[in-house]
Amino acid sequence: MTTGFDEATAIGKGAIDPEARASRLGRRMVAIGFLSINLGIGLCYGTFGVMVLDIERHFGVGRAEVSLALSFVALAHGLIAPVIGMLIGRIGIRPLMIAGALMSSLGFMLIPSASGSLAMFAIYGLLVGPGTALLGVVPVLTLVNNWFSRNQGRLMGIVMMPVVITVAPLAVVAAKPVLGLAGIFYVVAGLFIGALPLLFAVIDAPERVGLEPVGGAPAHASASGASEALTAFQLWRSPHFLLIVLASGLIVGAGVSKNVHFVPILTEQGWDISRAAFLLSISGATGIAGSLLFGYLADRFSSSGALAINALLQACVWLILILPSPFALLVVDAVVIGACGGGVASAKGVFVNRFFGRANFARVSGLSALTTIPFVFAISPIVGALREGFGNYDLPLAAIIILFIVASACCASLVRTEKRLIAAN
Template sequence: MSTIAAPNHPLAVRMAAIAFVAQNAGVGFMFGSFGLLLEPVEAKLGIARDTSSLGMALVMLGMALCAPLVGTLSARFSLRTLMMAGAAMSAAGYALLAVAGSVGTYLAAYGLLIGPGLALVATVSPATLVTRWFDQGRGRALGLVHMPLLVAAMPLACAAVLAAAGLAATYMMLAGGMALLLLPLLAVVDRPPAMADAVAQDAGAAGLSEKALLRQPSFWALTLAAAAISTGGTLLVTHLAPMVGGWGFDVAEGATLLSVMALAGIAGSLLFGWVADRLGGAIALAINCVNQGLLWAVLLLKPTFPIMLVVIALIGVHAAAITAVFGLALSQRFGAASFGRAFGLSSLLTLPFLVAGVPVGAWFYVNTGSYAGAVVTQIGFYAVGAIAAIATARTRGAG
């Protein structure tokens, strides 16, 4: 039986606003600029696409490897300090990219500064901050914070600066934006007073350790469901354009589908946050997996472009909701005090699926001449994720 959540502290809305700015700046600056800047980077450094694109892989690796550490540090140190350190590291990384004259410097900036910096300022910490401050409407708050607004806006801003002032100025704009983020981060308050008092008086109030989480079957089940959703999103973003190109769609139609998927995600984050608040995070995860499995099945029919617009928009709605529904599921099962560790650890555990998903999709295409095998495999993954989430939904911890 669910219990009535306590009213949120008056500062909760302010903390959510700061988390929104931090998450959008960190993720939006990186993922909204990277692809646009590949060609000028290649021209400057004299490198090919396989080398220039390694920056993205190193960022993803740095984020995933550092996420468990950030989760642990969030229980011991101030979130304000961690988030400010992440913003400073990201700003330094972009500034280094502005003056980079070698491949080594280019890759080091992404792998050693921006990737770990994003783990501190944009992935684990904002979700942890919101989870601590919101008892009522936690799913909606997580959904709002993770609306991907800047990911959609940054390509336009970067294109304008790139055309007017060049590559170095574009990177310096990103560095300046991350430096400005330090100002709102000064206002971060780690916990509501009641939670801070509980942690001070009782060491057990700090939540479960990583070892304790790894001994929980429900933690593995929720992580598996989240991995299914994350892998599907990564796989489709990477292979959607070439897949529909093989069906006869032109480049503009493929690009339109990708844009529609991204824009639909803005609504999806809020919608599934509301669903998760009403039904519970684990049930929302299961619904997400089931719906996506059905939507992916439509892809096997190679539908016409108008139908694909609808299907891809619906997939975008579901894919972008992962942080809201998964975050709420974790907090409901293990409590707000354990959230940072649980979220960070699960980020690391999903990395192998994310890394394997894209090349597995390519393997199916190379060996069969079709993406049908990859689509069927992903549908099966969604089915496994749905079963795991439903099994976990039978029990809910205090959040």
């Protein structure tokens, strides 16, 4: 494996074209980022939805309680995100990703032997949550943003393609009769260990090896008007930051609820778990296309406009889950929800870069994740509690539709400002 020192030495001797080397290494970082996201976020969320009923039986808890497991993961993601943003500048992306793989592996290894639901929640909150965050959105999108100064939305769309979420539900349903609940968790733990050699190949930024970002050194105006790092206080005073926090919190919080409750919603409507898992897999598959589509729309037109359309589409198709619907219509619902859910992170990444600049990308991404905690942590358990209180999912689903409409309005209010930024560059 070529080291960063070897790359820099070769470039210094004129042995390699710097632009070609940057492009080659940049593509390699995109591939590793894709793997990291799919392991961290994909395995955690992709396997949980089809194991909800098994986890309920294993630990003897109700639907609202078991929903807390992913809420603790989301809580950990939010709490640790600003720390990740700070540590990226101090110790680098590579060691953080390696630590994330080790923590995630240990967490999934320990879950089957947890003494009860409290121990399970502790494992999800203290090991799986932080571990998958270290493999997740903030470090991976920062890595891509470091290596590329143009077409970030499309490249972020590539790394955010939810391939594992596509195949995990069907794989778990097929493997459960053979491996059991514990065996599934052990396999997941082993996959994190298997990824370590690739994570050791991460190079944080092209400047580390004497190169410039692909597309040239970034130099553009941002809404913040700052080319240096903004403080948390400055961000909190920014209306652009507050609006994107509110919008993304509502969208992502509802998305977490979908992963937890989608299969139970369908089984309560009379569909068997195999068909429900199939729909969940369709949702993941179209998330791949959605990640690319909304990344492209954010690059080509407006990231805030792409997010506004995203939220509005989700508000419309969630109605299908309330009404008595044929299976074909449920397929449409899964396709649209999956495409929209898969496209949020890539469009938001373009938004952060365009409004706050490269120097602030990791900090803004981390702090925005922290400030979305109330939405992400609360929405899924509230949905579970309302379902248990009212005996069905009609009221909580109607509430989620309203939240999507609010999120769409927040994003739409930023379109004009973003168009001025695009025109200035």
